[in-house]
Amino acid sequence: xTVGGGRVAEPGExxxxxxxxxxxxxxxxxxxxxxxxxxxxxDQRPSGRRELRLRVRYDGGEPAAATxxxxxxVAARDPWWLIPGLFYGANRPEACRRVFPRFEAGADRxxxxxxxxxxxxxxxAATPAVMVWGEAGGAALLADEESxxxxxxxxxxxxxxxxxxxxxxxxxxxxxTYYGSAAPLPPExxxxxxxxxxxxxxxxxxxxxxxxxxxxxxxxxxxxxxRRAGAPVVPWADVETAAGIAAxxxxxxxxxxxxxxxxxxxxxxxxxxxxxxxRVDRQAMHVGWLxxxxxxxxxxxxxxxxxxxxxxxAAERVIDFVCAKLSPSGTFWGTWYRDTGWSQSWTHLKDxxxxxxxxxxxxxxxxxLPLRHPAPGGRRSWVEAARSNLDVIARRQxxxxxxxxxxxAHTGEVLSWSGASGLIxxxxxAEADDLDGDGRYLAAAERAGxxxxxxxxxxxxxxxxxxxxxxxxxxxxxxxxxxxxxxHRRTGEARWLxxxxxxxxxxLTFRYSYNVRFAPRTPLGAYGFATRGGDQASPSNQHLHxxxxxxxxxxxxxxxxxxxxxxxxxxxxxxxxxxxLLPAADGDLNAYRGMITExxxxxxxxxxxxxxxxxxxxxxxxxxxxxxxQALRAGIR
Numbered sequence: 001x002t003v004g005g006g007r008v009a010e011p012g013e014x015x016x017x018x019x020x021x022x023x024x025x026x027x028x029x030x031x032x033x034x035x036x037x038x039x040x041x042x043d044q045r046p047s048g049r050r051e052l053r054l055r056v057r058y059d060g061g062e063p064a065a066a067t068x069x070x071x072x073x074v075a076a077r078d079p080w081w082l083i084p085g086l087f088y089g090a091n092r093p094e095a096c097r098r099v100f101p102r103f104e105a106g107a108d109r110x111x112x113x114x115x116x117x118x119x120x121x122x123x124x125a126a127t128p129a130v131m132v133w134g135e136a137g138g139a140a141l142l143a144d145e146e147s148x149x150x151x152x153x154x155x156x157x158x159x160x161x162x163x164x165x166x167x168x169x170x171x172x173x174x175x176x177t178y179y180g181s182a183a184p185l186p187p188e189x190x191x192x193x194x195x196x197x198x199x200x201x202x203x204x205x206x207x208x209x210x211x212x213x214x215x216x217x218x219x220x221x222x223x224x225x226x227r228r229a230g231a232p233v234v235p236w237a238d239v240e241t242a243a244g245i246a247a248x249x250x251x252x253x254x255x256x257x258x259x260x261x262x263x264x265x266x267x268x269x270x271x272x273x274x275x276x277x278x279r280v281d282r283q284a285m286h287v288g289w290l291x292x293x294x295x296x297x298x299x300x301x302x303x304x305x306x307x308x309x310x311x312x313x314a315a316e317r318v319i320d321f322v323c324a325k326l327s328p329s330g331t332f333w334g335t336w337y338r339d340t341g342w343s344q345s346w347t348h349l350k351d352x353x354x355x356x357x358x359x360x361x362x363x364x365x366x367x368x369l370p371l372r373h374p375a376p377g378g379r380r381s382w383v384e385a386a387r388s389n390l391d392v393i394a395r396r397q398x399x400x401x402x403x404x405x406x407x408x409a410h411t412g413e414v415l416s417w418s419g420a421s422g423l424i425x426x427x428x429x430a431e432a433d434d435l436d437g438d439g440r441y442l443a444a445a446e447r448a449g450x451x452x453x454x455x456x457x458x459x460x461x462x463x464x465x466x467x468x469x470x471x472x473x474x475x476x477x478x479x480x481x482x483x484x485x486x487x488h489r490r491t492g493e494a495r496w497l498x499x500x501x502x503x504x505x506x507x508l509t510f511r512y513s514y515n516v517r518f519a520p521r522t523p524l525g526a527y528g529f530a531t532r533g534g535d536q537a538s539p540s541n542q543h544l545h546x547x548x549x550x551x552x553x554x555x556x557x558x559x560x561x562x563x564x565x566x567x568x569x570x571x572x573x574x575x576x577x578x579x580x581l582l583p584a585a586d587g588d589l590n591a592y593r594g595m596i597t598e599x600x601x602x603x604x605x606x607x608x609x610x611x612x613x614x615x616x617x618x619x620x621x622x623x624x625x626x627x628x629x630q631a632l633r634a635g636i637r
Contacts, residue, residue, distance in 0.1 A: 015039070019050065023139075023208055026071045027054060032064025032194065047222040048207040049142070055201050058194035065193050068149065070204050071166040072141055076134030078105070079163035082216055082459075083154055084509040085126030085536030087118070088472045089460050092539075095418065096470040097348065099182035100540040105158055110175040113184055117157035121171040121190075122146075123603040126536050127220055127513045130154045130165040131209060138209035140219060143167050146517055148200040149192040169202055180542065180606040213459045217505040221566060224513040231515040231532040235579035239637050242579045243628035247302045247311055249583075249594015250295060250621040255314045260321035261285040261336060262295055262622075265598075268591040268614040280615070283338035286345075287322050288361030289466065294550075295622025297364040300371055301629045316379075319368060322361065323385035329412035330392040331358050332385070334466075345406070346466040349415045352406040355393075356464045356479065359403075359424035362389040363482075366432045383435070390432055393425055394444040401451030403444075405463060419463020419470045420455045422448065426483035430490045442490060449487050449496065456480055456503050465538070473538035477507025478551045485554040488561070500558055501567075508570055510535045511548065516602045522610025524600065527589075531602050533570075533577030542605035545598060546578040546620055549627035556634055572636065575627050581612065596620040 015027040017039045029035045035058055042051040056068055080089050081103060092102035092113075099113055107114045122128040122145045129142040143152045153171030157164050170192050176184035205223075209215045237245065254262045267280040274280050285291040296318040303311030325342060327333045334345030334353045345354035365386050372379050396414055397403050403422030404414035429436075429445035436442055455461045461476035463469070480503035488496035512534050518525030534544035555571035558564075581600070583591045595616035601607045631637075 031066030057199040068169040072139040073164040074134040076163035080133040082131040119155035119174045122152040142205040233530040246621045246625035254618040260317035262291045262618040287332040288357045291618040293361040294364040297368040298626035323381045327409040351409045356421040363428040401447035421463040424479040427486035430486040468540045471540045474510035518610040533573035544600040549623040552627040553630040
C-alpha cells in the first residue's frame with residue numbers, strides 16, 4: 001500500500017522508497033529487527049529538493065541496538081563527492097604531505113586514511129549534507145545535525161561503478177576516525193537501543209543533481225534560508241565596539257615595539273610557562289597570513305579613523321620593520337623569529353617562501369600606501385618594497401599565467417608550481433594601479449586570473465595556507481574572491497565577476513548554516529556560542545575560524561555588483577558570529593580584553609567538542625578589526 005507517495009514496508013525488509021518524478025531512496029535498518037517504516041514525501045521546492053519523513057517503529061520483543069541508513073545511488077566510474085566543509089572530490093591530492101581522509105576507488109588502507117568508503121559525524125560538516133556526481137548527474141541527501149536517535153551521520157561509498165551517499169541515524173565514523181593528526185583513531189559508532197514498540201520520525205531531504213558540480217550552490221542557498229530562522233546569532237558587541245576591542249587586543253598583547261612586530265600568539269593565562277620557563281607566547285611573526293602587514297594595515301586604518309595615534313604608530317612600525325629587510329631574491333621574507341631573525345616560510349622546501357603569505361603581505365602593503373604615503377618623513381621604503389615584490393613575482397610568471405607556489409629566498413627560483421597558493425597575487429597586482437604606469441602588473445594579474453580560473457571551475461581550490469600543503473581550504477576561497485573582485489574592479493569585465501561569484505559560492509560551502517548543539521557545561525555551550533556564520537578551516541583542520549572576515553568588503557561588493565543580497569547577508573552573519581566570545585574586559589572568558597581565539601571546536605577534532613583554544617592569535621584580532629573597519633566604511637554599524 002502507499003502512504004503519501006511512500007510505501008509501508010513489511011518488517012525486516014530492505015525498503016525502497018520511490019521518489020515522485022523518478023529516483024529511489026533506500027532505507028535499511030542495520031542491527032536488530034524487525035522494523036516497520038512508513039514514508040511520506042512533501043512537495044518539491046524550487047531547488048528540486050523534497051522532504052521525506054520516515055516513521056520508524058521497532059516491532060521486536062527485546063531491546064536491540066540498530067542504525068537506520070538512508071541512501072541514494074548513481075552510476076559513477078570516477079565519482080565527485082561533496083560534504084560541505086569536509087570532503088571535496090578525492091579530498092586529499094596524492095602529492096599532499098598533510099594526512100587526512102582521502103577517497104580512492106577500490107582502496108582500503110585505513111592506516112593511511114585512504115578508502116573507497118567514509119562515514120562521519122554530521123557536526124564535522126558546515127551543512128549536514130552529502131552529495132555525489134557521476135557521469136550523467138548526481139544526488140544529494142540532507143538532514144539536521146541531530147535526530148531523535150542522536151547525532152546524524154554522513155557517509156558515502158563506491159563499489160563496482162556505483163556511488164552511494166547515505167545518512168545514518170545515529171552516526172558511524174569509518175573506516176577510521178580523524179582527530180586532526182596523521183595517526184587515525186579507531187572507527188566509532190554511536191548507539192541507539194530500541195525498546196519494543198518504540199517509534200520515531202526521521203526527517204531527511206533529497207534531490208537529484210544535474211551533471212554540473214556547481215549545482216550545489218542553489219541547493220545550499222535554499223537550505224541556508226530554511227535553517228536561518230532556527231539558528232539565531234546574537235553578537236556581544238556592535239561593530240564600532242568590536243573594532244575597539246580587537247584593536248586594543250592587537251596593540252596591547254601582540255605588538256612588541258622592539259623590534260616592531262605583531263607576535264603571532266599569546267596565552268590567555270599570563271602565569272603559564274613552557275618547559276623552558278618562558279611564556280607560551282610565540283616569539284615569531286609571519287609577514288602575512290598569521291601576522292604581519294595585513295593586520296598592521298587594519299590597525300593603521302582603525303587608528304586613523306578612531307583617532308588613536310598609538311595604534312597608528314604601532315602599525316607603521318610593524319610595516320617599516322617588514323619592509324626594511326627583503327630577502328636576497330627581492331621579495332619579503334616569510335617569518336621572523338626573535339632568536340634567529342628573518343627566515344623561510346613553513347615549508348619542507350629549504351629556503352622556501354610561500355606565495356600566498358608573500359602575496360597577502362604585498363596586497364595589504366599596497367592598500368596601506370594611500371593611507372600614509374606621502375606622509376611627514378615619507379614612507380619611501382613601503383613603495384620600494386611593494387615595487388620589488390611586484391616586479392620579481394611578475395618576472396617569474398610562467399607563460400601559462402602560473403605565479404608559482406613556493407619561491408627560493410636566495411635565488412628566486414620557483415621551487416613549486418603546484419596548487420593555487422599564488423592566487424592572492426592576482427589581487428596584489430591588480431590593486432597596484434598607482435604603481436602600474438605601463439600596465440604590466442595588470443597584464444600579469446589577468447594572465448594569472450585566467451590560469452587559476454580552472455581551479456574555481458573545477459570546484460577544487462587548494463594550497464593557500466602554509467601548514468596544510470595542497471589541501472583544499474576555506475582560505476583558498478577567500479583568496480579567490482579577493483582576487484577576482486580585484487580584477488573586476490580594475491577592468492569592469494563580466495568574466496571576472498562571474499568567477500568571483502563561483503568562488504564565493506565555493507567559499508560558502510565552508511560556512512556553517514546552522515547552530516551546532518553543545519553540551520551545556522562545555523565552554524561553548526555555557527556561553528551559548530552560535531556557529532552559524534563560522535567557517536570550517538579545512539577538511540584537514542576541522543575547527544571553526546574567523547579568517548573569512550578577510551573578504552568582508554569583497555562579498556559586500558559582489559552583492560552590490562550582482563544585485564544579489566545573499567552574499568552580503570553571508571558576509572554579515574560571519575561578522576555577527578565573531579562578535580561573540582569577545583572579551584571586553586580583563587577576566588572575560590578567562591582572558592584579557594581583546595584576546596581573541598583562533599579555534600572554536602565545533603566537532604571532535606584536536607580537542608573535545610565545545611572547547612575553544614586559549615591562545616590569542618594576531619590574525620584573529622586583525623581579521624575582526626579589518627572586517628569591522630570595512631563594515632563601518634560601508635555604513636554598517
